[in-house]
Every structure is written in C-alpha cells, then in structure tokens.
Amino acid sequence: MADPTFDPRPAAPGDDSARPAPAAVPPRPAAPTPRLLGWEVACVLALSLGAAAVSSMISFAGLLTAPESLPDQTASLIGSRAAEERPWLDLSRQLFSLAFALAPVLLVVHLLHRSRESAATIGFDVRRPGRDLGSGAALAALIGLGGLAVYLVSWRLGLTVTVAPSALNEHWWQLPVLVLQAVKNGVLEEVIVVGYLMLRLRQLGWSPVSAVLASSLLRATYHLYQGVGMFFGNLVMGLVFCWFYQRYGRVMPLVVAHALIDIVAFVGSVYLIGRVDWLPSPG
Template sequence: MAAIRLTLCHDLPMADSTPERRNASGAATARGSSEVPAQPSALTPRLLGTEVLCVLALSLGAAAVSATISFVSALTAPESLGQQTASLVTPQAGDQRPWLDLSRQLYSVLFALAPVALVVHLLHRTRESAATIGFDVRRPGRDLGSGAVLAAVIGGGGLVVYLVSWQLGMSVTVAPSTLNGNWWQLPVLILQAVKNGVLEEVIVVGYLMRRLGQLGWSATSTVLASATLRAVYHLYQGAGMFLGNLAMGLVFCWFYRRYGRVMPLVVAHAAIDIAAFVGSVFLLGKVEWLPS
C-alpha cells in the first residue's frame, strides 16, 4: 500500500510556484513569461500633426494639389480661361449603359465619404466625437435655419463673383452637371451635393480647425489655414473662384468659431450645391446671362 501511495504522489503534477502576471486590465498572462503588454502611445504633437497630414493627403489636401495642377494647365493652354470648361459631375459610362453609370456615381459618393468616417474614428480615439465639432442632429431646427441663411448669403454672393470673374476672364466656364438626362440624374446630383457639404465642412472646418488648435495654432492661423485650403482646392475653376471660396471659407470659419457647430455649414453647402447642380439641368442654355 505504501508503494502505491508513493507512485500516485509521484505521478501528480507539481504545483507551479511562479505567481501569475497580470496586465494593466487585470487579465492573467502566462506564468513565467517576461512579455509586457504594449501600452498605447501618448498623443504627442508630432503624432497629431502626422494624423492631420494623413487625413488631408487622403482627402482635400490631395484635391488641392490636383486643382493647382489643373489651374497651371488652364493658364498655359492656348485658349483663355473663359473659353475653357470645368465639369463637376460627369458621366461615368456611355449612354447605352445607364445602370453602369449609376453604379459608378453611387460608388463615387459613398467612398468619397470614407475620410469623414476616418475623422470621426480619430476623434473617438482621443475621447472626442462627431458631436465635439457639432456634426450631429441634436438641433435640427436651428441648424436648418442657420444653414438656410448662410446658403442665401454665400450662394448669392458666390454667383455674383462667378459671373463677374467669368466676364473678366478670370474663371473657366463651370458646368455643374453633364449627366445624360437619365431618370436618376436629379437624385444623384442631390447626393453629390450632400457629399460635398459633409466632406468639406467636417474635414476643412470642424476637424482641421480643432486639430490645429490642439497643436497650439492661434485662432487667426487656423482660420486662414482652413479658408486658404478651401480656396486652393477650388483653384481649378479659376482665380475668381479662388477668391470667392476664400471669402466663403472666412465666413464659415467665423461661424464655426462663434457657434461651434459644423452641421449648419453642411446644410448651407449642400443647399448651395443642390441649387447649382439642379439649376444647371433646367437653366443652362436657356438663361442668356448664365455662361454655358
């Protein structure tokens, strides 16, 4: 019997005397392991600056570079600026394949908003949110009302700037839409307008101004940076529209600094573009004083 007891004791596994290691969240790691769980890095000014550059490179910073190249191309072309045309929403397939065109139009709208999703994600990483920059629907009535007033002021002024600058040969002829008149033309144009409003105002005003402020930029510097970026990525439309969009950017930045909400700017921008896109379908070629 003694021999049996000794055998059984010998076969039992020995208890590990090494204490359990636990990570910062309290979860046990392997006994005896020397591995230390990685901790998230602090958000330094360098990381914050790199984040801003990456967001702009994936969105409107790239558009600014493209617009600058297009402007240089227009200036060096044989024709004057007024004789050249910039088309904003164009067909993506031939007349015989309208469903393919529709698919590509919807694709372009959807994935153009990916940088906005990225910005919202990055805000959450720093314990902020879309509501931090006023991109929410908590105040629909006030946002719609403010947006409508801004759209009337900026839209009317922008039209005057475009007409005058076109007459002076400072801007190209802008064709807001050259779609083929399919049944889905108006819904796609409205979606494109809303996309423009969301993309530009969330990134160029709300996100960019907040991040630059966190980097220690002064209020004046953040406003000038935001407004100038807006003007540059519209440079493909000519020098006149560069100045018009610079003025628009200054007004929108003033509004954001005063009220801290991006949503009225989204409403205003979308309304201006809807009027331009839809108006081009019904008015261009029929109203004599509109360039076409």
C-alpha cells in the same frame, strides 16, 4: 472526455490557485502628442482635400498654359461615368464614387474617438436639427447669392472658366445623384476643412487667426481649377464659415449650407444653362 486538469474538489479557504486569473484590462490609449497630431492631419489631408488642392493647382497651370482664354475653357463638376446607353453601369459607378468619397470623414470620426473626443466635439450631430437647418439656410442664401455674383463678374472679366455643374446624361436618377453629390460635398468639406482641421490646428498651438486662414486658403486652393475669381470667392466663403464655426462651435449648419448651395447649383444648371442668356454656357 473529461478535462484531466479539472479538480472537482472545492478550493481550500485562502487558496487562490484554483481560481481563474482575472482578465487583463487593456490600457486606454494615451493622448496623442503634437508630433502624432501633425502626422495625423497630414495623412487625413493627403487622403482627401489636400490631394484635391494639389490636383487643382496642376489643373490651374494647365488652364494658364492652354491656348484658349479662361472663359473659353470648361470645368465639369459632375460627369457621366459610362456611355448613355449603359445607364445602370453609370449609376453603379456614381454610387460607388459617392460612398467611398466619404471614407475620409469616417476616418476623421474614428480618429476623434481615439483621441477621447467624438463627432459631437465639432458639432457634427443632429442634436439641434431646427436651429442647424435655419442657420444653414441663412448661410446658404448669403454665400450662394454672393458666390453667383462673383462667378458672373469674374467670368465677364476673364478670370474664371465656364463652370458646368452637371454633365450627367439624362436618366431617371440624374437629379437624385446630383442631390447626393451635393450632400457629399457638404459633409466631406465642412467636416474635414472646418471642424476637424481647425480643432487639430488649435490643439497644435495655432492661433485662431492662423487656423482660420489655413482652412480658408485650403478651401480656395482646391477650387483653383475653376479660375482666379472662384479662388477668391471660395476664400471669402471659407472665412465666413470659419468665423461661424469659431463663434458657435457647430459644423452641422455649415454642412447644411454647403449642401443647399450645391443642390441649387447642380439642379439649377440642368434647367437653366443653355436656356437663359445671363448664365455662361459651355461652348
């Protein structure tokens, strides 16, 4: 059926009534105000590592009030999510947890784009793979060896719980899941706690020293469930990582370093805990 509003006659010169109106161009979003940035940071942390810090403090209170000493208590970092005879259910839950644990990172990248920035603003990209891998490996060696020393000494002094990096049941997918967990930790923590948080704190007018201390203290707090020794160990790690980020402006080497540290810890625990005398073993 013909459109009754259609007029086949050509429009007269200068007559714009028959021409369609140009589509309206949506305005670009305005730059966020300090108030909005503050609420944004609070929401991101509440959905991610800020909540982990509160949970860790509650767990630490439980450690201190337990009848056992700290070394006699165990903190399992990665555990099975189904009975050993149901490996596919366990694997499904592991992969589900991994995928949705990274949702705050996607939110951060989205928020950066909305504020006319991007992941590249904090150096979360693959423009320099060789240099990022090299510097990340060097940081991993420095922090990893230092962290192991802090853990062993603080455990001997009764300041740290016995950490069991992996309590997964033995299945063919055990090691791949541990590697994925390590990569997830590196991406989640370094993108949010270093790259995003330090960028936003500086935009809110915080001094460089204040931003470094806030980021490092947050990192230490959400590791407090492992004991006092690991609180201070992660505080030092945070200070080193923040210094590196302020100097080079790239978070990707920190992601690499953190992932490598956790891969060695998770996979190494499978083969070493209970087989060597110098490494604490859960009772």
